[in-house]
Amino acid sequence: MKRTMAYAKRNLIEVYRDPLSWIFCIAFPIVMLIIMSVVNSSIPKEAGNTMFRIDNLSGGIVVFGQMFIMLFTAIAVAKDRSSTFLTRLYSSPMKSFDFVWGYILPMLLTAVIQAFVSLCAAFVISLISDYSLNIAGLLLTVILSLPSALMFSAIGLIFGTLCNEKAAPGICSVLISLGSMIGGIWFDVEAAGGFMYNLRKCLPFLYATRLARSVIDMNFGVKEFVLPLIVVVAAATVLTLIASIVFNSRMRADQM
Amino acid sequence: MGYAIKTEKLIKSYKDKTAVDGLSLTVNEGELIALLGVNGAGKTTTVKMLTCLTKPTEGKAEIMGCDVIKDSEKVKRLVGVSPQDTSVAENLTVKENLEFMADIYLPKDKTASAVEKTIKAFNLDEFKDKKARLLSGGYKRKLSIAMAIIGEPKVLFLDEPTLGLDVLARRQLWREIEELKKNITIVLTTHYMEEAQALADRIVIMNEGKVMAIGTLGQLENMTGKKGLEDVFVSIAEKME
Ligand SMILES: Nc1ncnc2c1ncn2[C@@H]1O[C@H](COP(=O)(O)OP(=O)(O)OP(=O)(O)O)[C@@H](O)[C@H]1O
Ligand SMILES: [Mg+2]
Numbered sequence: 311m312k313r314t315m316a317y318a319k320r321n322l323i324e325v326y327r328d329p330l331s332w333i334f335c336i337a338f339p340i341v342m343l344i345i346m347s348v349v350n351s352s353i354p355k356e357a358g359n360t361m362f363r364i365d366n367l368s369g370g371i372v373v374f375g376q377m378f379i380m381l382f383t384a385i386a387v388a389k390d391r392s393s394t395f396l397t398r399l400y401s402s403p404m405k406s407f408d409f410v411w412g413y414i415l416p417m418l419l420t421a422v423i424q425a426f427v428s429l430c431a432a433f434v435i436s437l438i439s440d441y442s443l444n445i446a447g448l449l450l451t452v453i454l455s456l457p458s459a460l461m462f463s464a465i466g467l468i469f470g471t472l473c474n475e476k477a478a479p480g481i482c483s484v485l486i487s488l489g490s491m492i493g494g495i496w497f498d499v500e501a502a503g504g505f506m507y508n509l510r511k512c513l514p515f516l517y518a519t520r521l522a523r524s525v526i527d528m529n530f531g532v533k534e535f536v537l538p539l540i541v542v543v544a545a546a547t548v549l550t551l552i553a554s555i556v557f558n559s560r561m562r563a564d565q566m
Numbered sequence: 567m568g569y570a571i572k573t574e575k576l577i578k579s580y581k582d583k584t585a586v587d588g589l590s591l592t593v594n595e596g597e598l599i600a601l602l603g604v605n606g607a608g609k610t611t612t613v614k615m616l617t618c619l620t621k622p623t624e625g626k627a628e629i630m631g632c633d634v635i636k637d638s639e640k641v642k643r644l645v646g647v648s649p650q651d652t653s654v655a656e657n658l659t660v661k662e663n664l665e666f667m668a669d670i671y672l673p674k675d676k677t678a679s680a681v682e683k684t685i686k687a688f689n690l691d692e693f694k695d696k697k698a699r700l701l702s703g704g705y706k707r708k709l710s711i712a713m714a715i716i717g718e719p720k721v722l723f724l725d726e727p728t729l730g731l732d733v734l735a736r737r738q739l740w741r742e743i744e745e746l747k748k749n750i751t752i753v754l755t756t757h758y759m760e761e762a763q764a765l766a767d768r769i770v771i772m773n774e775g776k777v778m779a780i781g782t783l784g785q786l787e788n789m790t791g792k793k794g795l796e797d798v799f800v801s802i803a804e805k806m807e
Contacts, residue, residue: 316669320655320662327657327697394653401617402670402717403642565620 313404317412321386325416331382335424339375340431343367346496347435362496364441368432368448369523370495372455373515375424377489379417379459380466381482387413387470388478391560400565406558413470414463414550421459425452429526447528454525457539457546458518464549471557489515514545568631570595570721570751571616576625578611578775585611587775588625593768595630598747600762601755602799603772609755610650612772613723616753617647629721643671646719648711650726650755656699660690660709663698664716671717680716687742688712704731711739715746722746724754728761740764759795769795771802778802 325331350362360366390396399409429448436443465485469478490496492506493515510516521538529535571593578586586608593599601609614620616627618638626633632640654663664684668677685694688708693701698709711727724743728736743765746752756762762769763783771779771786779786779802783795790801 312674313670316666319669320658320666323662324655324657393656394649394651395655397619398647398649398653399670401619401642401645401647402667403639404670565618 313408314411314415317404317408318415321413322416322419324386325382325420331420334378335375335382335420336427338378339371339424339428342374343371343428343431343435347439351439364432364436364439365443365526366523367496368429368436368443369451369526370493370519371428371432372425372451372522373458373493373519374490374495375428376421376455376459376462376518377482377486379421379424380462380469381479381486382420383413383417383463383466384470384473384478384482385475387467387557388473388475391471391564392475397564400561406554406561409561410467410550410554410557413467414460414553417463417466418456418459421455421463422452425455425459443526444528447526450528451522451525454539455518455522457542458514458521461514461518461542461546461549464546464553467553468549468556471553471560492516493519495519514541517541517545568595569593569628570597571627571629571753573616573627574625576612576615576627577623578608578615578620579623584775586615586622589775589777591770591777591780593751593753595751596747596749597767598743598752598754598765599768599770600766601753601770601772602757602759602762603755604803607772608775609772610725611775613647613650613725613753613755616721617645617723618642619647644720645723646714646717646721647723648714648725648727650729652703652706652710654698654706654709654713657697659695659697660701661685661694663709663713667713667716680718684712684716687745689738704735707731708735708739719750721751721753724752726755726757728756728758736761759799763795771799773803 346362346367347364353359353362429451433443433445433448466482469481473481492510492513517538521535521542524534524538569592571591573589573591576586576589577584589612601612603609611620615622616629616634618634618641621635628634629641629644632644634641655666658666661681664681665677668680672680685691690709690712693705698706701709707730711724714722728739731739743752754765768780768782769786770777779789781789786798787793790798792798792801
C-alpha cells in the first residue's frame with residue numbers, strides 16, 4: 311500500500327503540473343456547460359424542449375468530464391511505458407497492483423474535484439436560469455459518480471497499456487465522440503431506435519449518464535437509479551479487472 | 567562470506583541474436599567489478615538479467631543467494647540499478663524524485679533523512695526544487711544514479727554511470743562510488759579505461775556475450791604482458807578479431 315500511494319502521489323503531481331489536464335478536465339466541461347446553457351436559453355419556451363435544460367446537462371457533464379479522465383489516464387500510461395522510468399521501476403519491489411492503483415487513484419481524485427467543480431458551475435447556472443437544482447442531489451452525485459470514474463480510468467488504463475503514445479489519444483478521442491453520442495450526454499436520445507439504440511443498451515456509457523441524472527433529480531427508482539448503478543458498478547469492476555490483467559501481462563512481456 | 571552475485575552459464579538470446587552467451591561469474595560481497603566491452607558486447611543485457619528487468623533464456627543467476635527468477639521479489643529488494651538511459655520522472659523535482667524512490671524502498675521514518683543525505687552526497691542541494699526535465703544531461707544522470715542508491719541496495723548496478731559527465735563531476739562521482747564501495751557490492755559498466763582502473767577490484771572483459779578475460783588489473787597485465795588497462799583491453803580485443 312505504501313508503494314501504491316507513493317506511485318499515486320507521483321502520478322497526481324504529473325497530472326496537476328500539466329496545464330492540459332486543468333484545461334481539459336476542469337475548464338472544458340464548464341465551458342461546455344455554459345455553451346449548452348446558452349443554447350438552451352435561445353430555445354423558445356413554447357418549443358417544450360428540455361434537452362439542454364440545466365438538470366439534464368449537469369448529469370451529462372459529469373460523465374463527459376470523466377471521458378477526459380479516461381483520455382488522460384491513457385496518455386499518462388502510454389507515455390510512461392515509452393519512457394525508461396517505468397522500466398526502471400520494474401526492477402523495484404513495485405508490483406502490478408501498485409502500478410494499476412497508482413494510476414487509478416489520482417484519477418479518481420481528479421474526477422471528484424471535476425464533478426464538484428462542474429456541479430458547482432451547474433448550480434450557479436441554475437440560479438441564473440429558471441430551473442432550480444437540488445443541492446443534496448448535486449453533492450450526492452459527486453460521490454455516486456465514482457463508479458463511473460473508475461470505469462473510465464480503467465478503460466484509459468487498458469488503452470494506455472495496449473497502445474503506444476501516438477495511438478492512445480486517438481483511440482480515446484474516438485471513444486469520447488462515440489461515448490458522447492451513445493451515452494446520451496448532450497441529448498437524451500432514449501427514444502431513438504435501431505442499431506444505435508441497441509448498441510447503447512449494450513454499453514455502459516448510457517447507464518453512467520442515466521445514473522448521474524437520476525441522482526441529481528434525487529430519483530432513486532429501480533429503473534432510473536438502481537439498475538444503472540448496478541450496471542456501472544459491474545462494468546467498473548470488470549474493466550478494472552481487465553485493466554489489471556492487461557497491465558500485468560504487458561509488464562511480463564516487457565521483461566522478456 | 568557468501569557471493570553477492572553468482573551466475574552459471576547465463577544465456578540471453580533474442581530472435582536473431584545471442585546477447586549474453588554462457589556467462590559464469592562470481593562476485594564477492596563488497597567487491598566492485600567493472601564490465602568492459604565494445605558496443606553490443608552484452609553488458610547492459612547482463613545488468614538487466616541480474617536486476618530482474620529481463621528474463622534469462624537459460625542458466626542460473628543469484629543475488630545474495632536469491633534466484634533472479636524464482637525469488638525475484640527478494641532480488642528486487644536487494645538490488646539498485648541506474649540504467650544506461652537516464653531515467654527519472656521528468657515532471658517531478660529532484661527532491662520529489664528522491665522521495666519517491668525512498669518511499670518505495672525504505673520505511674517511512676527513514677525517508678526524510680535518506681533524501682537529505684543523498685541530496686548532500688550528490689551536491690544536488692542547489693537543484694533540489696528544480697524539475698528533472700529542466701536539469702542538464704549530466705545532472706539528470708546524477709539524479710538517476712542517486713535514485714538507485716537511495717534505497718540502500720545490497721548490490722548496486724551502474725550502467726555507464728559517468729557517460730556525459732564532465733571531468734569534475736566524474737571525479738566526484740568516483741569518490742562517491744569509492745565511499746559506497748565500503749558497504750555494498752557494485753557492478754559498473756563503462757567504456758572509460760581510467761574509470762575501471764581507478765575503481766574496480768576486478769575487471770571483466772566481454773565480447774559477443776562471452777567473458778574474454780577476468781581478473782585484477784595486475785592479473786590481466788600478466789596474462790597479456792601489457793601495461794595499463796587500455797593496452798590490456800586492446801590486446802585482448804584484437805586477439806578476438
Ligand atoms: N530487446 C532486444 N531485442 C533484440 N536484441 C537485443 C535486445 N536488447 C539487446 N539486444 C542485442 O543484444 C546485444 C547486446 O546488447 P547490450 O545492450 O547488452 O550491449 P552493451 O554491451 O550494453 O553495449 P553498449 O556498450 O553499446 O551499451 C546487441 O547486439 C543488441 O543489439
Ligand atoms: Mg549498454
